[in-house]
Amino acid sequence: MVxxxxxxxxxxxxxxxxxxxxxxxxxxxxEFSMRQLSRRDALALGVxxxxxxxxxxxxxxxxxxxxxxDQIAKFTGGKTATDGKISIELPEIxxxxxxxxxxxxxxxxxxxxxxxxxxxVVAEGNPNPGVATFHFSPMSAKAEASTRIRLxxxxxxxxxxxxxxxxxxxxxxxxxxxxxxxxx
Amino acid sequence: xxxxxxxKLPKEAKKGDVIEIKTLLAHxxxxxxxxxxxxxxxxxxxxxxxxxxxxxKPVFAVDLEPAIAANPYMQFHAKVEESGTFKFTWxxxxxxxxxxxxxxxxx
Numbered sequence: 001m002v003x004x005x006x007x008x009x010x011x012x013x014x015x016x017x018x019x020x021x022x023x024x025x026x027x028x029x030x031e032f033s034m035r036q037l038s039r040r041d042a043l044a045l046g047v048x049x050x051x052x053x054x055x056x057x058x059x060x061x062x063x064x065x066x067x068x069x070d071q072i073a074k075f076t077g078g079k080t081a082t083d084g085k086i087s088i089e090l091p092e093i094x095x096x097x098x099x100x101x102x103x104x105x106x107x108x109x110x111x112x113x114x115x116x117x118x119x120x121v122v123a124e125g126n127p128n129p130g131v132a133t134f135h136f137s138p139m140s141a142k143a144e145a146s147t148r149i150r151l152x153x154x155x156x157x158x159x160x161x162x163x164x165x166x167x168x169x170x171x172x173x174x175x176x177x178x179x180x181x182x183x184x
Numbered sequence: 185x186x187x188x189x190x191x192k193l194p195k196e197a198k199k200g201d202v203i204e205i206k207t208l209l210a211h212x213x214x215x216x217x218x219x220x221x222x223x224x225x226x227x228x229x230x231x232x233x234x235x236x237x238x239x240x241k242p243v244f245a246v247d248l249e250p251a252i253a254a255n256p257y258m259q260f261h262a263k264v265e266e267s268g269t270f271k272f273t274w275x276x277x278x279x280x281x282x283x284x285x286x287x288x289x290x291x
Contacts, residue, residue: 141263
């Protein structure tokens with residue numbers, strides 16, 4: 001059975017957990033097809049069902065993180081962002097995910113020829129990771145903005161700043177969320 | 185839009201001052217993730233753009249997503265060199281536009 005799993009895993013490049021679960025379900029299906037389910041069998045089916053659901057959730061979480069990464073890549077045009085210069089203010093623990101105060105600021109000049117032009121904020125764990133894109137001008141004087149956001153669950157918030165010279169800076173902060181704010 | 189947006193910024197400043205501007209608009213910012221009691225998804229309705237101009241020149245703007253909390257609050261700064269008027273614009277995804285203005289005297 002493990003060989004079967006390994007073949008599936010290597011040939012089809014599936015997530016290892018998912019592969020194992022698939023094999024588990026195949027085995028169970030073979031055993032159960034022709035006879036009535038005993039209580040033990042029903043329990044085993046239930047557990048594998050639950051495992052698959054959990055894996056489904058895991059897939060969703062990593063899908064959101066991937067979308068967040070895609071949005072960042074689109075913002076930077078594929079360029080690497082340097083860590084630093086951005087500070088993200090968020091509570092350590094957000095009691096109400098429906099409204100969480102957020103501040104982003106970049107320690108950088110705002111001169112006419114060199115200023116922070118945009119800051120992108122993404123929430124890796126939200127169903128839609130995009131949060132906001134702030135646009136600044138030299139008249140902004142400070143590359144700083146505050147607002148309130150919704151967070152579905154405990155997650156990393158990532159900010160990426162773009163300067164008028166085409167440089168990128170990034171920072172992130174982990175926020176623990178007790179009650180999620182996406183109506184789920 | 186029914187309610188007037190709330191603005192907070194100084195009425196006067198000295199030339200070269202950096203002032204703080206706070207804005208608040210009453211808006212449901214329905215994310216499109218919620219379901220009503222019958223299980224139907226409540227349709228998305230959000231402000232997706234906020235812009236601030238001073239004497240016609242852009243100062244600050246935001247592209248908002250459903251993750252911005254209801255009654256969107258925005259706080260930012262502006263450096264004032266002359267007297268004039270700040271104009272604030274909120275655009276709903278459905279095209280509805282809400283605007284507000286506030287003048288400042290700069291000496």
